[in-house]
Amino acid sequence: MNARPPKPRITVIGTGYLGATQAVCMAHLGFEVVAVDVDPVKVDALASGRLPFFEPGLDTLLVETLATGRLRFTTDFADAAAFGEVHFVCVGTPQSSGSDAADLRYVDAAFSELARRITGRALIVGKSTVPVGTAERLAGMVAELTGGEVEVAWNPEFLREGFAVEDTLHPDRLVFGVASAEAEQSLRDAYAPLLEEGVPVVVADLATAELVKVAANSFLATKISFINAMAEVCEASGADVSLLARALSYDDRIGGRFLKPGLGFGGGCLPKDIRAFRARAEELGVSAAVTFLHEVDQINLRRRSRTVDLVRELAGPDLHGVRVAALGAAFKPDSDDVRDAPALDVARLLYLEGASVVVYDPKANANAHRAYPDLDYADSLAEAVNEADVVLLLTEWAEFVSAAPEDMGVLVAHRRIVDGRGALDVERYRAAGWEYRALGRPAEVGAARP
Numbered sequence: 001m002n003a004r005p006p007k008p009r010i011t012v013i014g015t016g017y018l019g020a021t022q023a024v025c026m027a028h029l030g031f032e033v034v035a036v037d038v039d040p041v042k043v044d045a046l047a048s049g050r051l052p053f054f055e056p057g058l059d060t061l062l063v064e065t066l067a068t069g070r071l072r073f074t075t076d077f078a079d080a081a082a083f084g085e086v087h088f089v090c091v092g093t094p095q096s097s098g099s100d101a102a103d104l105r106y107v108d109a110a111f112s113e114l115a116r117r118i119t120g121r122a123l124i125v126g127k128s129t130v131p132v133g134t135a136e137r138l139a140g141m142v143a144e145l146t147g148g149e150v151e152v153a154w155n156p157e158f159l160r161e162g163f164a165v166e167d168t169l170h171p172d173r174l175v176f177g178v179a180s181a182e183a184e185q186s187l188r189d190a191y192a193p194l195l196e197e198g199v200p201v202v203v204a205d206l207a208t209a210e211l212v213k214v215a216a217n218s219f220l221a222t223k224i225s226f227i228n229a230m231a232e233v234c235e236a237s238g239a240d241v242s243l244l245a246r247a248l249s250y251d252d253r254i255g256g257r258f259l260k261p262g263l264g265f266g267g268g269c270l271p272k273d274i275r276a277f278r279a280r281a282e283e284l285g286v287s288a289a290v291t292f293l294h295e296v297d298q299i300n301l302r303r304r305s306r307t308v309d310l311v312r313e314l315a316g317p318d319l320h321g322v323r324v325a326a327l328g329a330a331f332k333p334d335s336d337d338v339r340d341a342p343a344l345d346v347a348r349l350l351y352l353e354g355a356s357v358v359v360y361d362p363k364a365n366a367n368a369h370r371a372y373p374d375l376d377y378a379d380s381l382a383e384a385v386n387e388a389d390v391v392l393l394l395t396e397w398a399e400f401v402s403a404a405p406e407d408m409g410v411l412v413a414h415r416r417i418v419d420g421r422g423a424l425d426v427e428r429y430r431a432a433g434w435e436y437r438a439l440g441r442p443a444e445v446g447a448a449r450p
């Protein structure tokens, strides 16, 4: 007989993009969950079934799991500490102001808040992305505060925004960074429903588990910057990066995923994680091993200024008074996250050059407005492109990709478009009388072929 393991009571510390998803999905899998955050506004929203950010599918799952009675949200650490047997720490690790290093103050606070209050045996599991060595330091602090009763493990998270529920319920793999067989067993119990589905597990030491996460994000960022470096060469040589990427993608050893050229990566993860990795490698005396990540970062940032150059190619060198419709603000479609968003950065650069910029994003307008109140915001695609001298596709939302160039053409002052994501049907735009420019593609792309 296959006895089901006992279900540990779960707490989740931090209810942002990662923590809210973790809490809701664990409750969906049948666990009793208490989720705690220091932000009472967020906690109130979640407790009343409102997701404080946009994530497809998570809103309905939140309502469903709250209705089961298995999920509660609180600001009370004592409540969480008393409740949980396995505590998942999901607080932010943003870039420090003034340096590339990760700001660990929220992680440190969460671990010590918990450790001071837990009585009895428990496991605190870090899920936040941290520099290698953090878990061991925290384990020492927790052991001291709890007299060795509470252990620390690291279980990095690989979910993508926009696919958070799918990635959490069906991850490619689980990584358990543990220092004891007991900690491993607690994690196996906490993830039993996924392990039963055959999700592969890598059991590792704490340091390796931390490193897997930053290595994965470094690889992904490098792959994107590789194709964008090729885009730079294409621009200088008249070649076409979209054809180049397609041809590379048929090679199984290379593969087409994360090989999409364009405006590059942003968000709350890849940019700050590669910077924090470099900062940590320097502390460890191995900075040479990851110097390439500096280039990865620079290639990525250069795509943004290159996009502004393309606007100049279409509208002339002086951008003062040029009306630009910026389509997209989120760092990628199906997200309202504007952290380090390439789209907003381009809008900001154009604004600083004197252009009159109108931004429209289907979900991220409010967050974008908070970040850049000086820009103008439209409530619809039609309003944004109205009387525009140049239209920019900056985030490839389906709404933008499927918009009819013929219809948009009636609204704009000039039919000029910069495709920052290589997502539009160039032939169709050209046929509708648009001047088209895309990163990494020759100006005449889509013109009648010889």
Ligand SMILES: NC(=O)c1ccc[n+]([C@@H]2O[C@H](COP(=O)([O-])OP(=O)(O)OC[C@H]3O[C@@H](n4cnc5c(N)ncnc54)[C@H](O)[C@@H]3O)[C@@H](O)[C@H]2O)c1
Binding pocket: 013, 014, 015, 016, 017, 018, 019, 036, 037, 038, 039, 042, 090, 091, 092, 093, 106, 109, 110, 113, 127, 128, 129, 130, 157, 158, 159, 160, 161, 268, 269
């Ligand atoms: N967003 C993602 O897709 C994703 C995926 C994998 C890993 N990560 C990593 O997960 C971590 C969290 O990222 P996020 O995007 O969810 O961040 P976020 O900013 O959306 O959420 C962090 C939350 O932690 C809360 N918080 C801060 N200090 C706290 C404390 N002491 N106690 C309780 N709550 C506290 C904040 O109020 C906030 O709600 C980061 O390390 C990130 O790198 C994020």
Ligand SMILES: O=c1ccn([C@@H]2O[C@H](COP(=O)(O)OP(=O)(O)O[C@H]3O[C@H](CO)[C@@H](O)[C@H](O)[C@H]3O)[C@@H](O)[C@H]2O)c(=O)[nH]1
Binding pocket: 129, 157, 158, 159, 160, 161, 162, 217, 220, 224, 257, 258, 259, 260, 261, 262, 263, 264, 265, 266, 267, 268, 269, 270, 331, 332
């Ligand atoms: O071929 C590509 C693929 C992505 N991007 C851009 O790269 C960024 C990141 O995209 P994605 O990785 O899909 O989003 P995130 O939600 O930031 O997810 C990354 O960061 C998370 C936080 O660490 C990890 O958990 C995920 O595994 C990792 O993919 C976005 O700006 C995309 O527009 C490209 O420019 N070209």
